[in-house]
Amino acid sequence: MALDQSFVGRSYPPTDPYEVGREKIREFAEAVGDANPAYSDPEAAKALGHPDVIAPPTFVFAITFKAAGLVIEDPQLGLDYSRVxxxxxxxxxxxxxxxxxRLTVTSTIEAVRSMAGNDILDVRGEVHDESGEHVVTAWTKLVARAAEGEA
Amino acid sequence: MTAKIAYAEVEVGTELPARTFPVNRATLVRYAGASGDFNPIHWNERFAKEVGLPDVIAHGMFTMASAIRVVTDWAGDPGAVVEYGVRFTKPVVVPDDDKGALVEVSAKVAAKLEDNTVRVDLTATSAGQKVLGMSRAVVRLA
Structure with a gap:
């Protein structure tokens, strides 16, 4: 099913703040087997110039992808998430x-395309801290594979 | 941010220490819990095969998290990473045996940019297949 092109450029309201905890960062770093002390030891992080432990570079995806759920699950868009x-x-x-x-995410649909029966969706998530300063931007491309017999 | 590698000391072509990352079913269950991604293709073989996959596959984001360790361990400060992007080209298939799969990652400096930053191009393979494409990081050196 072709996605609704009118969604390109649409932004969704900022999410409620996600509070990043030291132990959540530690759990994530352990799950990827990364023993870098900047993720678990506040003193080691401070020695590198950070005010507290920092998160591995891909940690924020859990937050931006949850925010992108607003887009993905928007019934008007018509994305078949089971094939994504x-x-x-x-x-x-x-x-x-x-x-x-305390991070908020604002998601914007950057592109909607159909190629060879696949639906392709590009979502940008802008992540800001409590004072409104930019922290990171995440770009996620999702592909909903064509259903059997539709390609 | 305090990277332990000096910009002046690297050249285009400088290789970063390569690494091999093992991944088994327990790794994936643990990553699912920590990341909140409970898609059954990453832990349920029956479901994975029903949707046309050869077996359970690793989370793409797990592979992405593993690959950047080559850069963050080299640079010393993970906060020195300014940009990081990948394309998921092939899945990492993780069989239910005592070995699981291996993700092999190599990287080299591809360009020296402004403000003491360098672009590092990464290569990640598993079972001889390239699992990440267009895999690039920009990192700020000392």
Whole structure:
């Protein structure tokens, strides 16, 4: 099913703040097997110039992807989430995410395309901290594979 | 931010220490819990095969998180990463045995940019297949 082209450029309201906890960062770093002390030891993080432990570069995806759920699940858009795979992912950082951050995400649909029966959706998530300063932007490309017999 | 590698000391072509990351079913369950991504293609073989996959596959974001460790361990400060992007070209297939899969990552400096930053191009393969494409990071060096 072709997606509704009128969604290009649409922005969704900012999410409620997500509070980044030290132990959540530690849990994530352990899950990817990354023992870098900047993720678990506040003193090690401070020695690198950070006010508290920082999160691994891809940590923020959990927050931006949840925010993108507003887009993905928008029934008017018509995306078949059961057939969605992750195509591309990119981040641009103003600074690393760190413990104590209260982050909001504003999602915007950058592009909607159909190619060979696949629906392709590009979503940009702008992540800001409590004072309104930019932290990171995440670009996510999702591909809904063509249903059997539709390609 | 305090990277331990000096911009002046690297050249285009400088190789970063390559790494091999093992991933098994337990790794994926743990990553699912920590990341909140509970898509059953990452832990349920029956479901994965029903949707046309050869077996359970790793989360693309797990592979992405592993690959950047080559850069963050080299630079010393993970906060030195300014940009990072990948294309998920092939899935990392994770069989239910005592070995699981291996993700092999190599990287080299591809360009020296302004403000003491360099672009690092990464290559990630598993079972001989390229699993990440267009995999690039920009990192700020000392």
């Amino acid at each position: 795979v992750h195509g591309d992912q990119r981040f641009a950082y103003t600074r690393p995410v760190r413990a104590g951050d």
